[in-house]
Amino acid sequence: MKRALVLFMGLVVLGLLLTPINAAITGINSSNTVIVLPTTKIVNGTPLHIGEDAITGSRLGAFLVLQGVSQGTYTKTVSVPVEYHSVIIPDENQTYRLNSRDMPDVGLNVSDEPVGHAVVVQVDFSRVNFNSTRGTVEFHDGSVKIIFNENTTPLDIGGDYEIVSTTVDGKDTMYFYSYSKVDSESKSLGESVSAGGWSIKFVDINQQVSKMLVDLTYPSGVVKQKTMAKDKYYVMYVDSSGAEDFEEYDAYPTARLNELLKGGARKVFLFTPRDFFVGINNAQMVTCDYEYYEKVKQYQDGEVYTGQWVWDIDPDAGLYTVYLHVNTSLQAFPRVFVGPGEALKLPTGWGIELTPVFTRNDKGTVTGVEGYRFVRSVSVSRQVSITAPTVQATEDVYSFIVNDTGLLSLPSDRNVIIVGGWVSNRAWALLEKAYGEATIRAIKDEVMEKGYVVKVLDNPGNPGYKVIILAGRTYAETRKAVDEFMEEM
Numbered sequence: 001m002k003r004a005l006v007l008f009m010g011l012v013v014l015g016l017l018l019t020p021i022n023a024a025i026t027g028i029n030s031s032n033t034v035i036v037l038p039t040t041k042i043v044n045g046t047p048l049h050i051g052e053d054a055i056t057g058s059r060l061g062a063f064l065v066l067q068g069v070s071q072g073t074y075t076k077t078v079s080v081p082v083e084y085h086s087v088i089i090p091d092e093n094q095t096y097r098l099n100s101r102d103m104p105d106v107g108l109n110v111s112d113e114p115v116g117h118a119v120v121v122q123v124d125f126s127r128v129n130f131n132s133t134r135g136t137v138e139f140h141d142g143s144v145k146i147i148f149n150e151n152t153t154p155l156d157i158g159g160d161y162e163i164v165s166t167t168v169d170g171k172d173t174m175y176f177y178s179y180s181k182v183d184s185e186s187k188s189l190g191e192s193v194s195a196g197g198w199s200i201k202f203v204d205i206n207q208q209v210s211k212m213l214v215d216l217t218y219p220s221g222v223v224k225q226k227t228m229a230k231d232k233y234y235v236m237y238v239d240s241s242g243a244e245d246f247e248e249y250d251a252y253p254t255a256r257l258n259e260l261l262k263g264g265a266r267k268v269f270l271f272t273p274r275d276f277f278v279g280i281n282n283a284q285m286v287t288c289d290y291e292y293y294e295k296v297k298q299y300q301d302g303e304v305y306t307g308q309w310v311w312d313i314d315p316d317a318g319l320y321t322v323y324l325h326v327n328t329s330l331q332a333f334p335r336v337f338v339g340p341g342e343a344l345k346l347p348t349g350w351g352i353e354l355t356p357v358f359t360r361n362d363k364g365t366v367t368g369v370e371g372y373r374f375v376r377s378v379s380v381s382r383q384v385s386i387t388a389p390t391v392q393a394t395e396d397v398y399s400f401i402v403n404d405t406g407l408l409s410l411p412s413d414r415n416v417i418i419v420g421g422w423v424s425n426r427a428w429a430l431l432e433k434a435y436g437e438a439t440i441r442a443i444k445d446e447v448m449e450k451g452y453v454v455k456v457l458d459n460p461g462n463p464g465y466k467v468i469i470l471a472g473r474t475y476a477e478t479r480k481a482v483d484e485f486m487e488e489m
Helices: 002-017 051-066 254-262 427-435 437-450 475-488
Strands: 033-037 072-085 095-097 120-124 128-131 136-139 144-148 160-168 171-188 192-195 198-206 211-217 223-229 233-238 244-249 267-278 284-300 304-306 309-314 319-324 336-338 352-360 366-388 401-403 415-419 452-458 466-472
Touching: 033 051, 051 072, 051 366, 051 401, 051 415, 051 475, 128 366, 160 254, 171 192, 171 254, 171 309, 192 284, 198 267, 198 284, 223 267, 233 254, 254 267, 284 309, 336 352, 415 427, 427 437, 427 466, 437 452, 437 466, 452 475, 466 475
Parallel strands: 033 401, 033 415, 415 466
Antiparallel strands: 072 366, 095 120, 120 144, 128 136, 136 336, 144 319, 160 171, 171 284, 192 198, 198 211, 211 223, 233 244, 233 267, 267 284, 304 309, 309 319, 352 366, 452 466
Protein backbone atom coordinates (compact mmCIF):
# COMPACT_ATOMS: atom_id res chain seq x y z
CA MET A 1 0.00 0.00 0.00
CA LYS A 2 2.83 2.38 0.87
CA ARG A 3 4.63 1.67 -2.43
CA ALA A 4 1.39 2.27 -4.36
CA LEU A 5 0.88 5.61 -2.59
CA VAL A 6 4.46 6.69 -3.34
CA LEU A 7 4.04 5.69 -6.98
CA PHE A 8 0.70 7.59 -7.18
CA MET A 9 2.25 10.73 -5.71
CA GLY A 10 5.19 10.40 -8.09
CA LEU A 11 2.79 10.26 -11.04
CA VAL A 12 0.94 13.33 -9.77
CA VAL A 13 4.19 15.30 -9.42
CA LEU A 14 5.36 14.02 -12.79
CA GLY A 15 2.14 15.19 -14.41
CA LEU A 16 2.73 18.67 -13.05
CA LEU A 17 6.32 18.73 -14.27
CA LEU A 18 5.86 17.27 -17.74
CA THR A 19 5.39 19.55 -20.71
CA PRO A 20 3.84 18.45 -24.05
CA ILE A 21 6.65 17.56 -26.42
CA ASN A 22 5.60 19.83 -29.28
CA ALA A 23 5.36 22.83 -26.94
CA ALA A 24 8.68 22.14 -25.24
CA ILE A 25 11.10 21.42 -28.05
CA THR A 26 10.60 24.58 -30.10
CA GLY A 27 13.85 26.48 -30.46
CA ILE A 28 16.12 23.74 -29.13
CA ASN A 29 19.46 23.71 -30.95
CA SER A 30 23.16 23.21 -30.33
CA SER A 31 23.69 26.72 -28.93
CA ASN A 32 21.29 26.32 -25.99
CA THR A 33 21.51 22.58 -25.26
CA VAL A 34 23.86 20.07 -23.69
CA ILE A 35 23.64 16.36 -24.58
CA VAL A 36 24.74 13.93 -21.85
CA LEU A 37 26.10 10.62 -23.19
CA PRO A 38 26.64 7.52 -21.04
CA THR A 39 30.07 6.04 -20.32
CA THR A 40 31.06 2.39 -19.96
CA LYS A 41 29.63 1.05 -16.70
CA ILE A 42 30.28 -1.98 -14.55
CA VAL A 43 27.24 -4.10 -13.68
CA ASN A 44 27.76 -7.19 -11.51
CA GLY A 45 31.45 -6.98 -12.29
CA THR A 46 30.90 -6.94 -16.06
CA PRO A 47 31.67 -3.88 -18.24
CA LEU A 48 28.82 -2.93 -20.57
CA HIS A 49 29.35 -1.99 -24.21
CA ILE A 50 27.42 1.24 -24.81
CA GLY A 51 29.08 2.45 -28.00
CA GLU A 52 25.73 2.34 -29.80
CA ASP A 53 24.32 4.93 -27.37
CA ALA A 54 27.28 7.15 -28.28
CA ILE A 55 26.50 6.75 -31.97
CA THR A 56 22.83 7.58 -31.34
CA GLY A 57 23.88 10.62 -29.34
CA SER A 58 26.15 11.76 -32.17
CA ARG A 59 23.19 11.61 -34.57
CA LEU A 60 21.18 13.77 -32.19
CA GLY A 61 24.11 16.18 -31.88
CA ALA A 62 24.40 16.44 -35.65
CA PHE A 63 20.65 17.10 -35.85
CA LEU A 64 20.90 19.97 -33.36
CA VAL A 65 23.89 21.40 -35.23
CA LEU A 66 21.97 21.27 -38.49
CA GLN A 67 19.09 23.11 -36.81
CA GLY A 68 21.32 26.17 -37.05
CA VAL A 69 22.38 26.01 -40.69
CA SER A 70 19.46 27.01 -42.95
CA GLN A 71 16.21 25.70 -44.30
CA GLY A 72 16.61 22.65 -46.52
CA THR A 73 18.08 19.18 -46.59
CA TYR A 74 21.69 18.98 -45.47
CA THR A 75 24.26 16.24 -45.16
CA LYS A 76 26.95 16.58 -42.53
CA THR A 77 29.59 14.29 -41.06
CA VAL A 78 30.17 14.79 -37.36
CA SER A 79 32.71 13.16 -35.05
CA VAL A 80 32.09 12.71 -31.34
CA PRO A 81 34.94 11.76 -28.98
CA VAL A 82 34.15 8.56 -27.07
CA GLU A 83 36.19 6.94 -24.30
CA TYR A 84 36.10 3.23 -23.47
CA HIS A 85 37.36 2.22 -20.02
CA SER A 86 38.53 -1.10 -18.63
CA VAL A 87 37.73 -2.26 -15.13
CA ILE A 88 40.14 -1.09 -12.45
CA ILE A 89 43.14 -3.43 -12.38
CA PRO A 90 44.72 -3.78 -8.91
CA ASP A 91 48.48 -3.62 -8.41
CA GLU A 92 49.36 -6.92 -6.74
CA ASN A 93 52.87 -7.21 -8.20
CA GLN A 94 51.40 -9.52 -10.83
CA THR A 95 52.09 -9.74 -14.55
CA TYR A 96 48.86 -8.58 -16.16
CA ARG A 97 47.76 -9.00 -19.78
CA LEU A 98 44.94 -6.89 -21.18
CA ASN A 99 41.89 -8.96 -22.22
CA SER A 100 38.43 -8.42 -23.66
CA ARG A 101 36.76 -9.47 -20.38
CA ASP A 102 38.23 -6.53 -18.51
CA MET A 103 37.78 -4.22 -21.49
CA PRO A 104 35.15 -5.39 -24.02
CA ASP A 105 35.72 -2.25 -26.12
CA VAL A 106 39.51 -2.66 -26.39
CA GLY A 107 39.26 -2.35 -30.18
CA LEU A 108 41.94 -4.89 -31.12
CA ASN A 109 42.62 -8.60 -30.86
CA VAL A 110 44.36 -9.06 -27.50
CA SER A 111 45.36 -12.36 -25.94
CA ASP A 112 47.60 -13.94 -23.32
CA GLU A 113 49.81 -15.27 -26.14
CA PRO A 114 50.96 -13.57 -29.37
CA VAL A 115 49.58 -16.22 -31.72
CA GLY A 116 47.73 -15.79 -35.00
CA HIS A 117 46.70 -12.16 -35.26
CA ALA A 118 46.59 -11.56 -31.50
CA VAL A 119 48.66 -8.95 -29.66
CA VAL A 120 49.81 -9.09 -26.03
CA VAL A 121 49.61 -5.87 -23.99
CA GLN A 122 51.46 -6.68 -20.78
CA VAL A 123 52.11 -4.82 -17.53
CA ASP A 124 54.56 -6.10 -14.92
CA PHE A 125 53.18 -4.45 -11.80
CA SER A 126 56.23 -5.50 -9.78
CA ARG A 127 58.01 -2.79 -11.81
CA VAL A 128 55.36 -0.10 -11.21
CA ASN A 129 55.49 1.84 -7.92
CA PHE A 130 53.70 4.68 -6.17
CA ASN A 131 56.11 7.52 -5.41
CA SER A 132 54.72 9.08 -2.23
CA THR A 133 57.16 12.01 -2.37
CA ARG A 134 55.93 13.11 -5.79
CA GLY A 135 52.37 11.80 -5.44
CA THR A 136 52.79 10.02 -8.76
CA VAL A 137 53.27 6.55 -10.21
CA GLU A 138 56.70 5.55 -11.51
CA PHE A 139 57.05 3.06 -14.38
CA HIS A 140 60.40 1.28 -14.40
CA ASP A 141 62.33 -0.36 -17.24
CA GLY A 142 60.36 -3.10 -18.99
CA SER A 143 57.23 -2.50 -16.91
CA VAL A 144 55.03 -2.27 -20.01
CA LYS A 145 55.48 -4.44 -23.11
CA ILE A 146 53.61 -4.95 -26.38
CA ILE A 147 54.38 -8.31 -27.96
CA PHE A 148 53.71 -9.10 -31.63
CA ASN A 149 54.36 -11.78 -34.19
CA GLU A 150 54.91 -11.43 -37.94
CA ASN A 151 51.14 -11.00 -38.48
CA THR A 152 50.54 -8.19 -36.01
CA THR A 153 53.51 -5.82 -35.91
CA PRO A 154 52.39 -2.23 -35.18
CA LEU A 155 54.42 -0.87 -38.07
CA ASP A 156 52.03 0.10 -40.83
CA ILE A 157 52.91 1.11 -44.37
CA GLY A 158 49.50 0.34 -45.85
CA GLY A 159 48.59 -2.85 -47.68
CA ASP A 160 50.25 -6.21 -47.04
CA TYR A 161 53.68 -6.78 -45.58
CA GLU A 162 56.10 -9.53 -44.69
CA ILE A 163 58.34 -9.57 -41.61
CA VAL A 164 61.48 -11.65 -41.36
CA SER A 165 64.01 -11.76 -38.55
CA THR A 166 67.58 -12.98 -38.38
CA THR A 167 70.88 -12.24 -36.69
CA VAL A 168 73.32 -9.85 -38.34
CA ASP A 169 76.80 -9.41 -36.88
CA GLY A 170 75.59 -10.88 -33.59
CA LYS A 171 72.55 -8.58 -33.28
CA ASP A 172 68.96 -9.77 -33.67
CA THR A 173 67.49 -7.93 -36.64
CA MET A 174 64.03 -7.48 -38.18
CA TYR A 175 63.40 -6.62 -41.82
CA PHE A 176 60.09 -5.14 -42.80
CA TYR A 177 58.98 -5.75 -46.42
CA SER A 178 56.02 -4.32 -48.29
CA TYR A 179 54.43 -7.14 -50.26
CA SER A 180 52.15 -7.40 -53.27
CA LYS A 181 50.94 -10.38 -55.32
CA VAL A 182 49.12 -10.69 -58.65
CA ASP A 183 47.56 -13.93 -59.93
CA SER A 184 46.54 -14.81 -63.51
CA GLU A 185 47.19 -11.48 -65.21
CA SER A 186 46.98 -11.67 -69.02
CA LYS A 187 49.13 -9.58 -71.38
CA SER A 188 49.61 -9.48 -75.14
CA LEU A 189 52.80 -9.04 -77.17
CA GLY A 190 54.24 -5.56 -76.82
CA GLU A 191 52.79 -5.07 -73.33
CA SER A 192 54.77 -5.17 -70.08
CA VAL A 193 54.60 -6.21 -66.44
CA SER A 194 56.36 -3.85 -64.02
CA ALA A 195 57.24 -3.94 -60.31
CA GLY A 196 59.81 -2.05 -58.26
CA GLY A 197 61.80 -0.77 -61.21
CA TRP A 198 61.77 -4.04 -63.14
CA SER A 199 59.90 -4.20 -66.43
CA ILE A 200 59.24 -7.36 -68.44
CA LYS A 201 58.21 -6.53 -72.02
CA PHE A 202 56.79 -9.46 -74.03
CA VAL A 203 58.58 -9.54 -77.41
CA ASP A 204 57.72 -12.92 -78.95
CA ILE A 205 55.97 -16.19 -78.04
CA ASN A 206 56.61 -19.70 -79.36
CA GLN A 207 53.39 -21.59 -78.68
CA GLN A 208 54.80 -24.96 -79.72
CA VAL A 209 57.57 -25.05 -77.13
CA SER A 210 55.74 -22.86 -74.53
CA LYS A 211 58.48 -20.25 -74.37
CA MET A 212 58.69 -16.52 -74.88
CA LEU A 213 61.30 -13.85 -75.51
CA VAL A 214 61.25 -10.77 -73.25
CA ASP A 215 63.14 -7.54 -72.79
CA LEU A 216 63.99 -7.33 -69.10
CA THR A 217 64.74 -3.86 -67.72
CA TYR A 218 66.50 -3.81 -64.34
CA PRO A 219 65.98 -1.08 -61.69
CA SER A 220 69.38 0.35 -62.64
CA GLY A 221 68.16 0.82 -66.24
CA VAL A 222 70.14 -2.08 -67.75
CA VAL A 223 68.14 -3.95 -70.43
CA LYS A 224 68.72 -7.63 -71.24
CA GLN A 225 66.89 -10.11 -73.46
CA LYS A 226 65.78 -13.27 -71.63
CA THR A 227 63.96 -16.47 -72.55
CA MET A 228 61.20 -17.56 -70.20
CA ALA A 229 59.35 -20.90 -70.20
CA LYS A 230 55.89 -21.89 -69.00
CA ASP A 231 55.67 -22.77 -65.26
CA LYS A 232 59.27 -21.77 -64.55
CA TYR A 233 59.99 -19.39 -61.68
CA TYR A 234 62.20 -16.35 -62.26
CA VAL A 235 63.68 -14.51 -59.30
CA MET A 236 64.99 -11.01 -59.87
CA TYR A 237 66.49 -9.11 -56.95
CA VAL A 238 68.63 -6.29 -55.65
CA ASP A 239 70.62 -7.64 -52.71
CA SER A 240 71.60 -5.76 -49.55
CA SER A 241 74.71 -4.33 -51.22
CA GLY A 242 72.81 -3.11 -54.29
CA ALA A 243 73.89 -5.87 -56.72
CA GLU A 244 71.23 -6.97 -59.26
CA ASP A 245 70.73 -10.55 -60.46
CA PHE A 246 68.35 -12.93 -62.28
CA GLU A 247 67.80 -16.63 -61.44
CA GLU A 248 65.58 -19.43 -62.81
CA TYR A 249 63.94 -22.28 -60.82
CA ASP A 250 61.84 -25.33 -61.72
CA ALA A 251 59.68 -25.15 -58.56
CA TYR A 252 58.51 -22.40 -56.27
CA PRO A 253 61.79 -21.15 -54.69
CA THR A 254 60.74 -20.94 -51.04
CA ALA A 255 64.24 -21.49 -49.65
CA ARG A 256 65.81 -18.94 -51.99
CA LEU A 257 63.17 -16.31 -51.19
CA ASN A 258 63.73 -16.80 -47.44
CA GLU A 259 67.48 -16.56 -47.97
CA LEU A 260 67.15 -13.29 -49.88
CA LEU A 261 64.74 -11.73 -47.41
CA LYS A 262 66.76 -12.77 -44.36
CA GLY A 263 69.82 -11.45 -46.13
CA GLY A 264 68.24 -8.03 -46.22
CA ALA A 265 67.66 -7.85 -49.97
CA ARG A 266 66.39 -4.44 -51.00
CA LYS A 267 63.98 -5.70 -53.68
CA VAL A 268 62.78 -9.15 -54.78
CA PHE A 269 60.59 -9.80 -57.84
CA LEU A 270 59.26 -13.33 -58.52
CA PHE A 271 57.68 -13.91 -61.96
CA THR A 272 56.02 -17.05 -63.42
CA PRO A 273 54.52 -17.51 -66.95
CA ARG A 274 51.44 -19.76 -66.49
CA ASP A 275 50.08 -20.12 -69.99
CA PHE A 276 50.54 -19.03 -73.63
CA PHE A 277 47.50 -18.77 -75.87
CA VAL A 278 45.98 -17.01 -78.87
CA GLY A 279 43.38 -14.41 -77.90
CA ILE A 280 40.93 -12.19 -79.76
CA ASN A 281 42.02 -11.09 -83.25
CA ASN A 282 44.75 -13.78 -83.16
CA ALA A 283 46.72 -11.81 -80.56
CA GLN A 284 49.39 -13.87 -78.83
CA MET A 285 48.86 -13.73 -75.07
CA VAL A 286 50.62 -14.75 -71.87
CA THR A 287 49.04 -15.35 -68.45
CA CYS A 288 51.40 -14.82 -65.51
CA ASP A 289 51.68 -14.67 -61.71
CA TYR A 290 54.11 -12.44 -59.86
CA GLU A 291 55.08 -11.28 -56.38
CA TYR A 292 57.07 -8.28 -55.26
CA TYR A 293 58.90 -7.53 -51.98
CA GLU A 294 60.56 -4.25 -51.06
CA LYS A 295 62.41 -3.58 -47.80
CA VAL A 296 61.01 -0.43 -46.19
CA LYS A 297 62.27 -0.63 -42.58
CA GLN A 298 64.69 -2.52 -40.43
CA TYR A 299 65.35 -2.61 -36.69
CA GLN A 300 67.82 -4.28 -34.36
CA ASP A 301 67.64 -5.15 -30.67
CA GLY A 302 67.77 -2.01 -28.57
CA GLU A 303 66.80 0.39 -31.34
CA VAL A 304 64.14 2.98 -30.58
CA TYR A 305 60.70 2.50 -32.13
CA THR A 306 59.49 5.87 -30.81
CA GLY A 307 60.20 7.95 -27.72
CA GLN A 308 61.25 5.64 -24.87
CA TRP A 309 59.81 2.54 -26.55
CA VAL A 310 62.52 0.14 -27.68
CA TRP A 311 62.64 -3.10 -29.70
CA ASP A 312 63.47 -6.57 -28.38
CA ILE A 313 63.61 -9.02 -31.32
CA ASP A 314 63.53 -12.82 -30.96
CA PRO A 315 64.23 -14.47 -34.35
CA ASP A 316 64.00 -18.04 -32.99
CA ALA A 317 60.45 -17.52 -31.69
CA GLY A 318 59.45 -15.06 -34.42
CA LEU A 319 58.38 -12.50 -31.78
CA TYR A 320 58.84 -8.75 -31.68
CA THR A 321 58.48 -6.77 -28.45
CA VAL A 322 58.24 -3.03 -27.97
CA TYR A 323 58.89 -2.16 -24.33
CA LEU A 324 59.12 0.95 -22.17
CA HIS A 325 62.82 1.58 -21.59
CA VAL A 326 64.24 3.48 -18.62
CA ASN A 327 67.97 4.02 -18.24
CA THR A 328 68.91 7.01 -16.11
CA SER A 329 72.51 6.89 -17.36
CA LEU A 330 71.26 7.83 -20.84
CA GLN A 331 69.56 11.17 -21.38
CA ALA A 332 67.09 9.72 -23.89
CA PHE A 333 65.59 7.28 -21.34
CA PRO A 334 64.83 9.20 -18.11
CA ARG A 335 62.57 8.09 -15.27
CA VAL A 336 58.88 7.90 -16.18
CA PHE A 337 56.35 9.44 -13.78
CA VAL A 338 52.58 9.63 -14.29
CA GLY A 339 50.59 11.90 -12.02
CA PRO A 340 46.90 12.78 -11.57
CA GLY A 341 45.26 13.65 -14.86
CA GLU A 342 48.10 12.06 -16.82
CA ALA A 343 48.47 8.71 -18.61
CA LEU A 344 51.09 6.43 -20.12
CA LYS A 345 50.27 6.29 -23.84
CA LEU A 346 50.96 3.10 -25.76
CA PRO A 347 53.24 3.79 -28.77
CA THR A 348 50.77 2.77 -31.47
CA GLY A 349 47.86 4.26 -33.36
CA TRP A 350 45.31 2.45 -31.21
CA GLY A 351 44.54 5.42 -28.95
CA ILE A 352 45.10 3.29 -25.83
CA GLU A 353 46.69 4.56 -22.64
CA LEU A 354 47.21 3.31 -19.08
CA THR A 355 45.89 5.60 -16.35
CA PRO A 356 46.49 5.30 -12.59
CA VAL A 357 43.42 5.64 -10.36
CA PHE A 358 44.66 7.57 -7.33
CA THR A 359 43.26 7.63 -3.79
CA ARG A 360 43.01 10.91 -1.88
CA ASN A 361 42.44 12.02 1.68
CA ASP A 362 39.78 14.47 2.91
CA LYS A 363 41.98 17.39 1.83
CA GLY A 364 42.29 16.07 -1.71
CA THR A 365 45.93 15.09 -1.32
CA VAL A 366 47.01 12.00 -3.28
CA THR A 367 47.73 9.21 -0.81
CA GLY A 368 48.13 6.14 -3.00
CA VAL A 369 46.84 4.18 -5.97
CA GLU A 370 43.61 2.20 -6.04
CA GLY A 371 44.57 0.51 -9.30
CA TYR A 372 45.02 1.14 -13.01
CA ARG A 373 42.65 1.48 -15.92
CA PHE A 374 43.17 1.11 -19.65
CA VAL A 375 41.41 3.83 -21.64
CA ARG A 376 40.79 3.92 -25.40
CA SER A 377 39.85 7.22 -27.02
CA VAL A 378 38.19 7.17 -30.42
CA SER A 379 36.02 9.42 -32.56
CA VAL A 380 32.65 8.10 -33.65
CA SER A 381 31.79 9.64 -37.05
CA ARG A 382 28.49 9.48 -38.82
CA GLN A 383 27.02 11.19 -41.87
CA VAL A 384 23.56 12.59 -41.19
CA SER A 385 21.02 14.05 -43.63
CA ILE A 386 18.22 16.12 -42.15
CA THR A 387 15.82 19.00 -42.91
CA ALA A 388 16.17 21.84 -40.42
CA PRO A 389 14.71 25.33 -39.86
CA THR A 390 16.83 28.46 -39.67
CA VAL A 391 18.11 29.26 -36.15
CA GLN A 392 21.36 30.47 -34.66
CA ALA A 393 23.41 27.58 -33.35
CA THR A 394 27.00 26.46 -32.86
CA GLU A 395 28.54 24.05 -35.34
CA ASP A 396 31.06 22.70 -32.83
CA VAL A 397 29.73 19.32 -31.64
CA TYR A 398 32.48 19.03 -29.02
CA SER A 399 31.18 22.08 -27.17
CA PHE A 400 27.78 20.67 -26.19
CA ILE A 401 28.15 16.86 -26.01
CA VAL A 402 29.57 15.64 -22.69
CA ASN A 403 30.03 12.32 -20.91
CA ASP A 404 27.94 11.74 -17.80
CA THR A 405 31.12 11.70 -15.71
CA GLY A 406 31.67 15.36 -16.59
CA LEU A 407 28.20 16.57 -15.53
CA LEU A 408 28.21 17.52 -11.83
CA SER A 409 24.85 19.34 -11.80
CA LEU A 410 21.99 20.25 -14.15
CA PRO A 411 22.89 23.60 -15.79
CA SER A 412 20.20 26.26 -15.42
CA ASP A 413 21.18 28.12 -18.61
CA ARG A 414 20.79 25.21 -21.03
CA ASN A 415 18.37 22.57 -22.15
CA VAL A 416 19.67 19.17 -21.01
CA ILE A 417 19.13 16.02 -23.09
CA ILE A 418 20.01 12.78 -21.31
CA VAL A 419 20.58 9.86 -23.69
CA GLY A 420 20.33 6.31 -22.29
CA GLY A 421 18.90 4.63 -19.23
CA TRP A 422 19.91 4.71 -15.59
CA VAL A 423 22.18 1.65 -15.85
CA SER A 424 24.58 3.27 -18.32
CA ASN A 425 24.07 7.01 -17.72
CA ARG A 426 25.11 8.43 -14.34
CA ALA A 427 23.12 11.63 -14.93
CA TRP A 428 20.02 9.80 -13.64
CA ALA A 429 21.44 10.28 -10.16
CA LEU A 430 21.20 14.06 -10.74
CA LEU A 431 17.60 13.62 -11.90
CA GLU A 432 16.68 11.92 -8.62
CA LYS A 433 18.20 14.79 -6.65
CA ALA A 434 16.41 17.40 -8.76
CA TYR A 435 12.93 15.83 -9.08
CA GLY A 436 12.78 13.27 -6.28
CA GLU A 437 13.03 9.51 -6.29
CA ALA A 438 9.27 8.98 -6.73
CA THR A 439 9.11 11.03 -9.94
CA ILE A 440 12.13 9.33 -11.47
CA ARG A 441 10.92 5.89 -10.32
CA ALA A 442 7.69 6.50 -12.28
CA ILE A 443 9.73 7.25 -15.41
CA LYS A 444 11.83 4.13 -14.88
CA ASP A 445 8.69 2.03 -14.52
CA GLU A 446 7.36 3.47 -17.77
CA VAL A 447 10.61 2.60 -19.55
CA MET A 448 10.37 -1.00 -18.32
CA GLU A 449 6.71 -1.20 -19.34
CA LYS A 450 6.79 0.54 -22.75
CA GLY A 451 10.41 -0.11 -23.79
CA TYR A 452 11.42 3.53 -24.13
CA VAL A 453 10.30 7.05 -23.18
CA VAL A 454 10.60 10.62 -24.43
CA LYS A 455 10.09 12.83 -21.38
CA VAL A 456 10.28 16.63 -21.27
CA LEU A 457 10.53 18.23 -17.82
CA ASP A 458 10.96 21.84 -16.76
CA ASN A 459 14.54 22.61 -15.82
CA PRO A 460 14.43 22.94 -12.01
CA GLY A 461 16.89 25.84 -12.12
CA ASN A 462 15.09 27.75 -14.87
CA PRO A 463 11.66 26.77 -16.29
CA GLY A 464 12.61 28.57 -19.50
CA TYR A 465 14.79 25.55 -20.32
CA LYS A 466 13.91 21.86 -20.39
CA VAL A 467 15.37 18.56 -19.21
CA ILE A 468 14.66 15.88 -21.82
CA ILE A 469 15.03 12.15 -21.15
CA LEU A 470 15.53 9.85 -24.16
CA ALA A 471 15.93 6.36 -22.71
CA GLY A 472 15.17 2.74 -23.52
CA ARG A 473 15.69 -0.69 -22.05
CA THR A 474 18.26 -1.40 -24.78
CA TYR A 475 20.39 0.79 -27.05
CA ALA A 476 17.99 -0.06 -29.92
CA GLU A 477 15.03 1.25 -27.91
CA THR A 478 17.03 4.31 -26.87
CA ARG A 479 17.56 4.95 -30.59
CA LYS A 480 13.76 4.81 -31.07
CA ALA A 481 13.34 7.45 -28.37
CA VAL A 482 15.88 9.72 -30.10
CA ASP A 483 14.23 9.19 -33.50
CA GLU A 484 10.80 10.01 -32.07
CA PHE A 485 12.17 13.15 -30.44
CA MET A 486 13.74 14.33 -33.72
CA GLU A 487 10.54 13.58 -35.65
CA GLU A 488 8.55 15.73 -33.21
CA MET A 489 10.95 18.62 -33.85
